[in-house]
Amino acid sequence: MKLQGKKVLLGITGGIAAYKSAELCRNLKKAGAEVRVVMTKGAQAFITPLTLQALSGNPVHHDLLDPNAEAAMGHIELARWSDFVVVAPASADFMARLNAGMADDLLTTLCLATASPIAVAPAMNQQMWANPATQHNVQQLMLKGIEIWGPDEGDQACGDVGPGRMLEPSDLLNRIDDHFNDKPLKGQHWLITAGPTVEPIDPVRYLANRSSGKMGFAIAEAAARAGAEVTLVTGPVNLTVSxxxxxxxxxxxxxxFEAVQSQFKGVDTFVACAAVSDYRPKVAAQQKLKKQSDDGLTIELTQNPDILRWAAEQNTAFCVGFAAETNNIEEYAEAKMTKKGINVICANDVSRKDIGFSSDNNEVSVYYKKDGALQVQQLGPALKSVIAHQLVNFLPGIK
Known part of the structure; x- marks a missing residue:
């Protein structure tokens, strides 16, 4: 951890996820950071300032015009004090006001007045997150240089299931720590594939798989935070990116395949995380296929290009493969390494319900060759974002 002596301003807005901010505050202090907490009125309805004061060791700030501080322009001093500002949780209302440049409470005022980097960790109902107004605000905040961390997907306090959960405190801690790292991948270009591919049968039907793209997107974010220039080629997924x-x-x-070929020049590391369809219909019908009889339907398939093997054959980039298996994990992973001509492959068991496809969590076995012998490094089980952080830190050491 690089957080010793760093000054972190933790903003907390109204939402049930505010209880997680207490753990984040505690972890930041444990890592050696100095923490000041700013709470909105809504945040105080979910967790008390006294709790955050005890955990941070500093008075909690919540009033824009505090008579005890304004003689010295306290809100400006606080904005200048911080090395990094993180708002967790960040409500839809807060992000809308931040995007609009409003300064009607202490937290938005500080965000306008600080020259420090800002990151927000959204937390809200899944429908609020999907609303076009929220997505517009997210895109505009990213264009303004504000990092959007999350959200995760899963069960929500309201009973809904979907994207909108705040990232776990351990993940947020890693991301804050990344900001203060020496950017070990600075100057490198990483090319990453993610998600499924879809192969049309006719205008309304296609062949595909269950990949959500979450692992590939998490690796892209982790590589970018480590300083790499990142290009992400993704199949159809419902995910956002920095x-x-x-x-x-x-x-x-x-x-x-064509996108990878067009972007491959100058790439240092290629991570083939996408679940590419092995086959496609040899001929895609131009009109919707109709049921001809009760005897079934025969579709002739042809093999798709092997993107990873092509990349390895160029001998210009360090190539990392992924293998989603349901059995004989080590045997199939080693065979895939040989077939593709690569030295590293990340394998996971997608037969498990708690990790893999569509899950926020994963457990990865990283197989690699060292001195001619097969080695393995276990990562997880953990959030995919945490595993991505671990993987990006691990891979440079085995190049």
Whole structure:
């Protein structure tokens, strides 16, 4: 951890996830950071200032015009004090006001007045997160250089299931720590593929798989935070990415292959995390196929290009593969390494319900060759964002 002596301003807005901010505050202090907490009126309805004062060791700030501080322009001094500002949780209302440049409470005023980097960790109902107004605010905040951390997907306090959960305190701690790291990947270009590919059968049907893209997106974010220039080629997924990452959206395996080829020059590390369809219909019907009889339907398939093997054959980039398996994990992973001509492959067991496809969590076995022998490094079980952080830190050591 690089947090010793760093000054972190923790903003807390109204939401049930505010209880997690207490753990984040405690972890920041444990890592050696100095923490000042700013709470909105809504935040105080969920967790008391006294709790955060005890955990941070400093008075909690919540009034824009505090008579005890304003003689010295306290809110400006606080804005100048911080090395980094993180707002967790960040409500939809707060992000809207921040995007609009409002300064009607202490927290928004500090965000306007500080020259320090700002990150927000959204937390809200899944429908609020999906609302076009919220997504517009998210995009605008990223364009203004504010980092958007999350949200995660899963069960919500209201009973809904979907994206909107605040990232876990351990993940937020890692991300804050990343900000103060020496950017070990600075000067490198990482090319990453993510998500599924879809192969049309006719205008309304296609072949695909269950990949959510979460692991690939998490790796892209982790590499970017470590200083790399990142290009992300993704199949159709419902995920957002930081503004610093170049994103290329594709549908089919052929389109992904062409995008990788076009971006490959000058790439230092290629991470093939996408679940690329092995086959596609040899001929895609131009009109919707109709049921001909009760005897079934035969579709002739042809093999898709092997993107990872092509990349390895170029001998210009360090290539990392992914293998989603349901059995014989080590055997199949080693065979895939040989077939693709690569030295590293990350394998996970997608037969498990608690990790893998569509889950926020994962457990990865990183197989690699060292001195001619097969080695393995276990990562997780943990949030995919945490595993991505661990993987990005681990890979440079085995190049």
């Amino acid at each position: 503004g610093s990452i170049k994103r290329i959206d594709v549908q089919t395996a052929q389109q992904m």
